[in-house]
Amino acid sequence: MVDESHARPGSLLEVLLQSFKSGQDTQRFLNHLVIITMDPQAFEYCRFLHPHCIHPSTFEPYFSTKRQSITSPDHSVFSWRRNNVLIDVIELGYNIIFTDTDVLWLRSPLENFDPSYELSISCNFSSDGERTYSMEGGIFFMKANAAALEFLKHWKLSMFLYLRPNAEESLCETITQNVDIADAYGVRVHHIDRNQFGGFCQLNNDMFETVYTIHANCCDDLTSKVHDMTIVLDDWIRFRKRVKNNNATEKMTLRWPQKCIG
Template identity: 50%
Template sequence: MRDLGLRKWQSLSLTATFFIVLLCFLLFHSSDFVRSGDRRRILLKPPTSHSEREKLEQVLSRATMPDRTVILTMLDEAWASPGSVLDIFLRSFRVGEGTERFLDHLVIIVMDAEAFNYCRSLHPYCFYPSIFSHYLRSIAQSTTSPDHNVYIWKRNYVLLQVLELGYNIIFTDADVMWLRSPLSHFHPQNELSISCDLSSYEQSGGNAQDGGLFFLKSTAISIEFFKYFNFMKVLYPNSRASKSLCSYIVQSEDVVAAYGFRIQYVNTTYFGEFCHRNKYQFREVYSMHANCCEDLRSKVHDLKLTLHDWINSRARSSDNYTSKPEAFRWRAPKMCLI
């Protein structure tokens, strides 16, 4: 009986989606909308040249793991400059426990030409989609908080493109320190493995924080789900739910079920974040996310502090330091919470 009800709901949902798409199609082709709404057409389906798609495929094919998994991150000029976030991010792979090998599988998507030039001086797999400048000018005009929304637009666009090319994705924000390999916590039978701080959901008015690191499997289901996710962001560009993948999936349980989109919620104990000061133990944490920190100078300071504490804790452990690992405490965040 339950399966029958679900199938009925799916049928109604697909019918409703069809009429919404049809309505959008008619609006796109009305003369008034064409004169005033070219940018919305771009939001729904950004132009992708065949040559650019080939270039992306070439970068991904060089960086992929044997199972067609790549690690992706995104940043702009502010984060990709000497002494800024990108330098610390790459260093975390080199000083992490068993993480240096992942640099061979890391693709850095940059948002502007300046970031691209700096990225290429540090890392072999940097990609700058040329359509971004036009695409994001259009997006910035349609949102009330362009900085964060523009980032989400670009990230979702990249994720969908890579999924359609048949690559699995480990997406990481660039302000995440890779301290240990997270692969053991990602189970490939699920479309999505993600760490969501559901305890913050009610306290923050419906905004569930994530650990800045998640795994996406390339399947027909995940591709269609992200198409729908992106489409809903077009309809509701400033919705709280569309600003965070965790928030969206929490608020869209019916959509998740209808698509058969399988989600694994990873234990937040292993994926640290600055939002919860001193909650995480050195012996347990796999990554540390510098969220709850808008000021770039403070973020860089506390990321450096995080790596310094991590290096010291490993050195003490290797030297049979008498104190237990539980006795160590992160000094960061420090400036981020002042």
């Protein structure tokens, strides 16, 4: 899901699509990648880059307000729009791999998703100084069945009944805080090793050797995200060339993050 700030020249959408083209066994996903645009400007630019863009009018009830940045007051509105879309797609009977725009796809993640579970997800942890939150790693798989659908509907209903902190917009936090409810609906959760789905919050020099995706988390500024994600993608391309030339044993020092710090 993208808005104008995510889909314009030099934006996150360009880097995301390039990662699919440069990843290992990821190009094939492009024909299955549907991008939902939140405003007419995003739609026009998305259509220039990718064949499968959905016009904002398709989801008119959800997209009446644009989200300007990930730290804006509209962030919660954006998250609930996403959940409405999940409900619609699950009702149509389609399994979903949902990816945030600030995720680089380096390898096919399919082997990490267990189709016998309603949800396969990698969760990271962050703290605001008072409590620790369980946050999504930028990608998850959801199975289209009655259990998943009813849980999503319960989650949507609870938004209107109870005030929630922003962290509970996270699917990871929702599952963590509602284990009994998930069990009651029969929602089985496969927690993927978070070391397989990397991010700027948890860095190590062996990431290219082990991870399937890299999430530009711990970074609020969109310009900084694009800058550092571009460096990651350039380094990934160099790493793949080294592997091809049998020079993979030569370690690559991380050049990132540079602007996504602090």
